[in-house]
Amino acid sequence: QKEVEQNSGPLxxxxxxxxxxxxxxxxxxxxxxxxxxxxSGKSPELIMSIYSNGDKEDGRFTAQLNKASQYVSLLIRxxxxxxSATYLCAVNIGGADGLTFGKGTxxxxxx
Amino acid sequence: xxxxxxxxSRDICQRGTSLTIQCQVDSQVTMMFWYRQxxxxxxxxxxxxxxGSEATYESGFVIDKFPISRPNLTFSTLTVSNMSPEDSSIxxxxxxxxxxxxxxGYTFGSGTRLTVV
Numbered sequence: 001q002k003e004v005e006q007n008s009g010p011l012x013x014x015x016x017x018x019x020x021x022x023x024x025x026x027x028x029x030x031x032x033x034x035x036x037x038x039x040s041g042k043s044p045e046l047i048m049s050i051y052s053n054g055d056k057e058d059g060r061f062t063a064q065l066n067k068a069s070q071y072v073s074l075l076i077r078x079x080x081x082x083x084s085a086t087y088l089c090a091v092n093i094g095g096a097d098g099l100t101f102g103k104g105t106x107x108x109x110x111x
Numbered sequence: 112x113x114x115x116x117x118x119x120s121r122d123i124c125q126r127g128t129s130l131t132i133q134c135q136v137d138s139q140v141t142m143m144f145w146y147r148q149x150x151x152x153x154x155x156x157x158x159x160x161x162x163g164s165e166a167t168y169e170s171g172f173v174i175d176k177f178p179i180s181r182p183n184l185t186f187s188t189l190t191v192s193n194m195s196p197e198d199s200s201i202x203x204x205x206x207x208x209x210x211x212x213x214x215x216g217y218t219f220g221s222g223t224r225l226t227v228v
Contacts, residue, residue, distance in 0.1 A: 034216055043203055043219040044154070046112075051214075088153060092214075096167070098144040098156040098205065099217060 002027045004091050006102035014110050019076040021105050023089030026070070032092040033065055034099065035074045037085045044088055048074060079109045112208045113138050117220030124194055124227050131190045132223045134204035139184035141207075144217070145177070148201040157202075160187045194227045201225070 003026040013019040021035070032051055036044035048063040050056045050072065056063045062075040072091075076083055086106050090099040114137040124130050134143065142161055146154040158166040158179055166179040180188045191198055202223045208215040 032214055043222045046216040046218070049214075049216045090154075090217075092217075096142055096159055096161075098146070098159055099154070100156070101153045103153045 002030075002091070002093070002100045004089055004100050004102035006087075006089050006105050008103055009106040010108050011105055012108045012110055013079050015079060015081060017079055019079045019083065019107055019109070021074040021076075021087050021089075021107065023072045023074075023102055024070055025072070025089075025091045025100075027091070027093055027100075028067075028070065029093045030067075030070075030091045031094040033063070033072045034090040034092070035061075035063060035072075036088040036090060036101075037083075038088055038104070039085045047087070076107075081109045081111050083107060084109045112215065113140065113206050113218045115204060115206060115218060115220040117204055117223060119223055120221060121224040122226070124225065126195050126227055128194055129190055129192045130194065130225060131188050132202055132204070133188050134186070134220050136185045136206055140209075141184070143181065143187040144205040144207075145179065145187075145189045146203045146205060146219075148203065148222075150200070154203065157189070191225065194225075196227045199225055199227045 005024045035048045038044045050063040050065045060077045064073045086104040088104045089102040116135045145157040157172045158168040160166045160179045160181040178190045204220045
């Protein structure tokens with residue numbers, strides 16, 4: 001059974017601070033890890049992908065992967081009100097499989 | 112990344128009827144994925160559609176309820192059959208973004224918001 005766990009929140013962060021979002025997954029065969037942002041009424045938008053242990057940075061976003069702990073995180077630096085959304089952690093075990101999603105964390109950036 | 116055109120964007124349907132959702136991709140892709148997002152919930156994979164073969168359904172989803180067509184490498188349809196109010200959800204198609212054998216993530220269509228009354 002493939003499972004992806006996230007704290008549903010809401011997670012409230014002051015504007016300009018760092019938002020930290022966490023995710024754990026159950027399938028040790030998982031190979032690809034993604035963070036999606038979803039605004040209300042919209043489809044998910046890819047923010048970050050990560051495939052190997054360590055950190056991956058892209059602008060204000062940093063994804064961290066620890067396969068031994070089966071843990072993925074997303075850091076958002078200098079948080080902006082426009083970052084307020086639901087963040088979905090998604091995992092793929094490769095091949096023809098699609099994505100297994102967590103329930104999402106609702107992030108609120110307070111101006 | 113791929114661009115996906117999905118339609119209809121929304122529909123209100125009577126129970127017992129069927130709705131077919133279409134997704135057109137701007138490039139050839141091997142696999143297309145169909146997801147359901149129930150109100151206030153995350154996305155759940157319904158099935159994977161390969162061109163030229165029957166779709167592969169996830170546990171809890173069956174072909175009679177969600178028949179899928181994949182006539183070519185750029186197009187797929189999902190039909191929601193004999194609808195009940197419990198089928199009210201957002202349905203999304205998705206494709207893998209690949210380049211030179213590498214995976215760059217998955218792109219989603221804009222979704223179809225279905226309300227069954």
